[in-house]
Amino acid sequence: MVSTSSAVNWPPIDGIISDLDGVVYRGSTAIADAIEAFARWRKAGVPFCFVTNNSTHTPEDVVRKLTGFGLAIAPSQVVTSAITAAELIRTNYPELTKVYVIGAPSLVTAMREVGLEVTDRSPEVVVMGLDRDITHEKMRIAVEAILNGAVFIGTNPDLLLPTANGFEPGAGATIAAVAAATQVQPSIVGKPHVPMIETALSRLGTNRASTIMIGDQVPTDIQAGKKAGLATVLVTTGVPMRQDPSQMAPDFIVSSLRDIEVSAARAARPQQRRA
Template sequence: MASAGSNIPWPPIEGIISDLDGVIYRGSTAIADAVEAFTGWQKAGVPFCFATNNSTHTPEDVVRRLSGCGLSIAPSQVVTSAVTAAELVRTRYPHLTRIYVIGAPSLVTAMRDVGLEVTEQRPEAVVMGLDRAITHEKMRIAIEAILNGAVFIGTNPDLLLPMASGFEPGAGATIAAVTAATQVQPLIVGKPQVPMIETALSRLGTNRASTVMIGDQVPTDIQAGKRAGLVTVLVTTGVPTRQDPSLMAPDFIVSSLREIDVSAARAAQPRQRRA
């Protein structure tokens, strides 16, 4: 693990996958160094994609927010846990068509965008994300469907989400309740699992060995990157995390994204076939 300020050379960087909150912005405030770094990489032709566990925003929402920060990107450069969940249902369970959704409107939209029917009637899969309007009845429908054999998918395992006044329960909290009631483990698509990273890699078309995963959280971002076989960079601009020796450590630690050297990037050369 190379710490910020070390003289250890960076490996060739062909593409970048990055988290958003804590990396590009903190709450409503943009992180100037990060916006500057991504703008420079964009001008240098280094492809990048953002991967976020947040299922309550569409890629278009993220594009608008980043535009306000001074970074112009396309919706295809954003992979959310909602989009990943929808694509996973379509590819892994192509025979399923009826989906029951507990989550924000963006999660419903993601399902419909790939041709799935969102319904309470005999659902073949239950997809759960953050739902700030969660009710006992919604959970009852989900539990009954899962006990009847519906596939159980969760967007992300985050138990707590930071707020100005403290914390609120995340998607992982309600997913855990349904898991406890059904004794069925869900398929989680968000970090620290790899489905969302694989989706981002497919968007980039880069070789995973020379693709970097940037994040501010070791338990989610870094573990996902490590499991996917990427070079991992922890940036210390987000919420501090406790040291946990059971977790895989990042390859590099930086205090600013400007420390990442992409001079060896192969963006201008023909890309290797992704491993």
């Protein structure tokens, strides 16, 4: 683990993948240093893509939020777990077309946008995300479909989500319940797993050796980046860091995104996109 200081020699950085909540904003409040840093990197021509385990918002929702903070981006610069789940189905199971969804409207939209039929009648795939209107009947349908051979996919493994007054069950809690009932482990696309990172890399078109992953949580963001072969940067503006010897440590730790010398590192190399 390397703590940053003025003496740190940053590696060449041609692309950036970053978490959102805790890095760019905290809830409804922007982190000013982060907004300024991304605006500076955009001006310097450094491509970046945001990744989020949150399946309850669309890329357009994120665009509107960041625009309100003064950072204008395109929807293509946002990869959600919902979008990744839809792309995974299309890529890994091209012959399957009928999907049962437990989740927010944004998760349903992601499925339909890639041409999948969302139905509770003989579904071939069950996709689960955060559903604040979860019912026993929804879980029964999911369990029955999985027991009948449906592919089981989860958006993210988060068991708890922070709220203004404490915590609420996350998508991982209900996914775990269905997994326990069926004794079938789902394919999880969100961090700390790598599918979402791979989707972001494909959009950036940069070499993973010169692309960094920025996050505020070691168990999710940093693990996902390390598993994908990226240099990782932990920013201490979000969830307090917890030491866990079993987890891979970040390559760098910063207190502000201003500390990341992206422009200088990039200027030292020819500016070109790599496959």
